Amino acid sequence: MSLETLMxxxxxxxxxxxxxxxxxxxxxxxxGEPGFAEEMARRIDDTTPGHWVxxxxxxxxxxxxx
Numbered sequence: 001m002s003l004e005t006l007m008x009x010x011x012x013x014x015x016x017x018x019x020x021x022x023x024x025x026x027x028x029x030x031x032g033e034p035g036f037a038e039e040m041a042r043r044i045d046d047t048t049p050g051h052w053v054x055x056x057x058x059x060x061x062x063x064x065x066x
Contacts, residue, residue: 019045023044027040
């Protein structure tokens with residue numbers, strides 16, 4: 001399955017499944033770190049605007065990882 005196909009299928013998911021997928025994909029960036037998946041899922045579901053970061057902040061934060 002191609003990446004493009006995976007991306008198209010991900011667009012069809014409901015919001016809860018998209019959050020779960022996002023959390024799972026994030027765990028692939030930090031393999032082996034205990035509790036990382038759970039912490040990322042908690043942060044993704046956080047509804048407090050003061051805790052959020054912008055897309056630009058995330059891009060800057062993780063640009064060196066690419």
